[in-house]
Amino acid sequence: MVGMIFSRTDTPGIHGHTRDCTGTRGASRLEEGDIVVIDTPDINRALAQKLIDARVSAVVDTELLSTGNVPNFGPQMLLDAGIVLVENADADLPAKLKNGRKGRLHEGKVLYGDRSIGKGELLDEDTAVTRFTDAREALVDHMEALTGNTAEFVRTEAPLLVDGLGVPDVDVDMDDRKVLVVSPDPHLDDKLKSLRYFIREYDPVIIGVDQAVDDLVKHGYRPRVIIGDPELIAPENLRGAAAVILPADPDGQAAGLERIQDLGIGAVTFPAASDNATDLALLLADYHGASMVVNLGPTVDLERVFDTAQADGAPSALLSRLKVGGKLVDSSSVAELYRVSRSGGGWLWAVLGVIVALVVIVLIAGLSGPDGFVDNLVDSWNNIALRVQDLF
Incomplete structure (x- = not known):
């Protein structure tokens, strides 16, 4: 072939x-x-x-x-x-x-x-049909187990999901502000670059999750809040945050606590049944009054819910995002608002540039002289006309 x-x-x-x-x-x-x-x-x-x-x-x-x-x-x-x-x-x-x-x-x-x-x-066709049938039966079993796990998670974490019990206080003002949660992602560099105009315009509070903190710093962004395992983050970057939060078991045991103590860095724990730092970061932003939470990281969609490899973390991922609700926006959607079409958007910027240049020229001409604005503008125009005539 x-x-x-x-x-x-x-x-x-x-x-x-x-x-x-x-x-x-x-x-x-x-x-x-x-x-x-x-x-x-x-x-x-x-x-x-x-x-x-x-x-x-x-x-x-x-x-x-x-x-x-x-x-x-x-x-x-x-x-x-x-x-x-x-x-x-x-x-x-x-x-x-x-x-x-x-x-x-x-x-x-x-x-x-x-x-x-x-x-x-x-x-071949026989293999494809067999896989389809087996996957359909396995999916039903998976979803039944997911339903039970979700109910158990709600039973355990209802105080956290309803009233924010256990969410730590941080010395970072998120009330009525936009918050950007950045998690480890294979395409983090490209996604972060696509958000540069959003970050420049709104200056969101940035929460770095796990090793994504180092990537943020590499791109010139300092997260105000860090949440995750400190073993995955460079010490100098841990020291640069206003707040460091360690995911912890319900009994308070947190991975990386000894490292934080050895480095002499202050940190608080976030006890929860989930150890997924991204889920906890979303709940943190919501509890502290964020008006909008932008999630840069792997999305939770139907394919991820169906994925049996994600079974353990699915209840936490689903419920944390349901808690944030309408405030939650995926970073790709925000980036789309700032994307300029290669074929049809460039001329708009060109026209805007010409207009700005003309305004600047008029202002310079009108303000450079001893007389009033209009007289200076007329004199400048006459001078330009005379010079053009001299050329011919």
Whole structure:
């Protein structure tokens, strides 16, 4: 099988489901017969339909097309459309690709000519159907367990969720202010860069979580509040915060307490049944009166709730976000408000720049002279006109 090989985020209709593996952003579109290389586990129906509409010949995934966490129907749709599926391909395959170069697929191997640049496992229809059925049954069991765990969490933490019992006092004013909670995230650098205009405009109170504190400092931001395990944070950055909070067990035992004491840094504990520092940071901001809480970090969506690997932390994540309620906004949504379209927004800034320049020129001309503003402006204009005449 021969086709074009793609692995970029800006492919129309596929961005957001694949990551930019080549470091380039081309403008080519998928064409009939192309081979698509992605790194997306549990390919869903929406993405599958876009690939089908593009009439690709094969999809190679460095992840499992169906992990068993969710009953995703995407692989069956692709197979029904006659598209060859290869999964669990070599993790370094995307780095070896040259976008748009002719390649071929043979028995799970991606080839440039006769040279193999990576291989995976062919996925057949029987395997896809079996995984779908097993995942559907497992999901029901998972959700029943999640319901019970959530009820137990509410029983234990009702005072915290309702009245904020246990939330520590901090010497940082968050009342009626915007708060930015920054947690460890694989795309933290890009997300933080996309928020620079928001941060500049509103100067939010920044709460750094775990090792994200060091990333914040690297970008020139000093978190006012730090919450998390001090073992994950550089000592000099711990000293730069107005408040350091350690997640603690309900009995008060906190990881990293000895390190804090050795460093001579003052800290308070936040006892709760959850040890997830991000969840506690959200509750902290809400309790202290934040008007808006922007969450920069992994989002809690249906896929995460369905993920059995997240089962232990799901009740805490769900209920903490329900507590914050309408104040909570994901950082990507805030960044979208400040995004200027590459194709249609640049001219607005250009026009604004010209207007500002004209205003400055008029002010300088009107104020530079012994007479009144209008007389100075007329004299300046006459001088400019005479000089232009002299040139000709």
